[in-house]
Amino acid sequence: xxxxxxxxxxxxxxxxxxxxxxxxxxxxxxxxxxxxxxxxxxxxxxxxxxxxxxxxxxxxxxxxxxxxxxxxxxxxxxxxxxxxx
Amino acid sequence: xxxxxxxxxxxxxxxxxxxxxxxxxxxxxxxxxxxxxxxxxxxxxxxxxxxxxxxxxxxxxxxxxxxxxxxxxxxxxxxxxxxxxxxxxxxxxxxxxxxxxxxxxxxxxxxxxxxxxxxxxxx
Numbered sequence: 732x733x734x735x736x737x738x739x740x741x742x743x744x745x746x747x748x749x750x751x752x753x754x755x756x757x758x759x760x761x762x763x764x765x766x767x768x769x770x771x772x773x774x775x776x777x778x779x780x781x782x783x784x785x786x787x788x789x790x791x792x793x794x795x796x797x798x799x800x801x802x803x804x805x806x807x808x809x810x811x812x813x814x815x816x
Numbered sequence: 817x818x819x820x821x822x823x824x825x826x827x828x829x830x831x832x833x834x835x836x837x838x839x840x841x842x843x844x845x846x847x848x849x850x851x852x853x854x855x856x857x858x859x860x861x862x863x864x865x866x867x868x869x870x871x872x873x874x875x876x877x878x879x880x881x882x883x884x885x886x887x888x889x890x891x892x893x894x895x896x897x898x899x900x901x902x903x904x905x906x907x908x909x910x911x912x913x914x915x916x917x918x919x920x921x922x923x924x925x926x927x928x929x930x931x932x933x934x935x936x937x938x939x
Contacts, residue, residue: 747835749828769824769828770822770864770868771824771825771828771829771832771864771868772828774832774840774843774844774883775828775831775832775835775836775840778832778835778836778839778840778843779835779836790880790882790902790903791880792880793880793881793882793883794878794879794880794881795876795877795878796878
């Protein structure tokens with residue numbers, strides 16, 4: 732996963748995850764739900780990621796491990812963009 | 817018996833409707849929920865809380881589970897029940913759960929839901 736991808740994901744989280752902490756302070760493997768992201772906020776994050784990266788998360792990816800860390804989100808985006816290429 | 821509970825802020829739902837519009841509603845809520853709730857963020861928040869409470873009562877781990885696979889139905893008398901389809905129904909079968917009880921409450925600021933799940937248990 733590239734630094735640019737991670738930065739773009741942080742931008743989406745900053746705008747949509749309603750985290751009570753600074754997104755920059757969250758490591759790529761930190762649990763976003765434990766950091767304060769609600770289940771409902773994760774919907775906004777998913778939709779904003781789809782807009783930002785021009786992807787659509789299939790139902791098989793609608794699971795906690797895809798959205799609970801920045802690295803998990805990045806891996807899912809990498810996979811979806813590779814499929815689309 | 818398993819129990820799940822969840823709380824959703826109405827403002828979060830209202831904001832999602834404003835930012836993502838129809839895409840948010842169609843991605844998260846069943847056709848019946850859309851018909852029942854219209855564009856009332858309080859009712860949609862109570863449906864979302866019910867979905868999350870149901871996921872907890874199902875003992876969801878890391879299984880893929882779409883929000884639309886758990887729906888809230890309102891009968892003519894206003895009684896609420898849960899309708900599971902697809903992957904949520906399959907997870908309930910694997911858990912040996914066949915009966916759900918749902919109660920919701922909402923206020924201007926938030927909606928809450930509690931779900932009791934009963935059954936013979938996992939085989």
